[in-house]
Amino acid sequence: MNGLTLMLKASQAAASLRRWPVKRVLMKQLYFCGIEALPLLLFVGAAVGGIVVAQLHYQIGQSSEGSLRLLASITFTELAPLLTAILLTARSSSAMASELAMMRYSGELASLQHMGIDLHAYLILPRILGMLLATTILTFYFAAIALFTGAVGVAGFGWLTELSRLPLALPVSAMLTCLGKSAVFGAAIAAVACARGLAGGHSATDVPIAASSAVIRALLTLFALDLMFIVLGSYL
Numbered sequence: 001m002n003g004l005t006l007m008l009k010a011s012q013a014a015a016s017l018r019r020w021p022v023k024r025v026l027m028k029q030l031y032f033c034g035i036e037a038l039p040l041l042l043f044v045g046a047a048v049g050g051i052v053v054a055q056l057h058y059q060i061g062q063s064s065e066g067s068l069r070l071l072a073s074i075t076f077t078e079l080a081p082l083l084t085a086i087l088l089t090a091r092s093s094s095a096m097a098s099e100l101a102m103m104r105y106s107g108e109l110a111s112l113q114h115m116g117i118d119l120h121a122y123l124i125l126p127r128i129l130g131m132l133l134a135t136t137i138l139t140f141y142f143a144a145i146a147l148f149t150g151a152v153g154v155a156g157f158g159w160l161t162e163l164s165r166l167p168l169a170l171p172v173s174a175m176l177t178c179l180g181k182s183a184v185f186g187a188a189i190a191a192v193a194c195a196r197g198l199a200g201g202h203s204a205t206d207v208p209i210a211a212s213s214a215v216i217r218a219l220l221t222l223f224a225l226d227l228m229f230i231v232l233g234s235y236l
Contacts, residue, residue, distance in 0.1 A: 003191035003221070006198075009120045010128050010191075016121035017129075025122065029130025033092045034138060041087055041138050042145050048079060049146030053153045068163075071150045072143075072170050076178040080143040081135075082226055085185035088135055089218045093193035096127055097214035100197025101207045109198075128190040135186025139178060181229055185222055192218045 016022045049071065056067040100123065103109050112119060151163045193214040200210030 003188065003195045003217075006120075006124060006195050007128060007187060007191040010125040013118055013121035013125050016118065016125065019121075022122060022126055026126035026130050029126050030134055032095075033088060033131050034134035037088060037091055037134070037138065038141065040091070041084060041142055044083065044087060045080075045142040045145040046149040048083065048142075049075070049149035050153050052079075052146075053150035067154055068147070068150055069170075072147055073174060075143045075146050076170065076174040078226075080139045080146065081178055081181035081185055082222065084139045084142045084182065085135055085189060085222050086219065088131065088138070088186070089189050089215060089222065092131065093189050093214045093218045094211040096131075096190065096193040097197035097200070098207050098211040100194060101200035101210040104198065104200065105202070105204060105207060124194050127194055128187055131190035132183055132186040135189070136179065136182045139182035143178065177229070177233070181226070184225060184229075188221050188225060189218045192221055 017026070052071050052074070053067050056070055100109075103123075109119060109123075112122065147163060196210045196214040196217060200206035200213075
């Protein structure tokens with residue numbers, strides 16, 4: 001079963017989110033994919049903001065205001081959603097796939113099915129929704145820390161003044177693009193990881209294979225989706 005089919009089947013079980021066991025799995029996914037990944041994401045976001053501003057302001061010679069505007073534009077439309085998704089792919093998709101593959105290998109999935117538990121409602125939906133929410137929220141944290149680092153890098157103690165000018169220069173479309181990309185990327189990461197996890201687990205050696213395959217396929221999916229967004233954006 002591919003990731004798109006898995007996502008459609010999971011969406012049909014959305015009503016199960018009212019049940020406490022499903023909510024508990026969702027909260028665990030949010031904690032693992034969101035809160036535990038936050039320190040790493042903030043570090044990378046700060047580094048990216050400093051590097052981009054250093055290149056624009058000190059190497060190319062852009063003004064401080066122009067550097068921050070360019071940083072804000074490329075961060076919200078491209079860097080924040082894509083890099084956040086890549087980080088979560090490397091960190092979480094392999095764990096998600098290996099967990100499901102191990103559950104299949106140990107017979108836990110078969111036991112759940114024998115008890116009449118819908119695997120799409122109990123296992124797949126919380127993981128896809130949890131990754132979607134975590135990616136969307138963490139993308140804005142990434143963008144915020146990148147802009148903060150960039151403002152400090154070009155303005156020093158006047159960083160607040162520089163940041164206060166950005167909302168006037170940043171179009172609403174950039175924010176909507178960021179939101180849309182991060183949501184799609186997050187759902188795609190989890191769907192691919194779950195599909196690879198459910199496809200593996202027939203032997204012990206399938207577990208690491210499922211984990212590595214999930215990362216590779218999720219990365220390919222991310223870049224394909226990003227290219228699709230760019231092509232669609234050029235025609236809209």
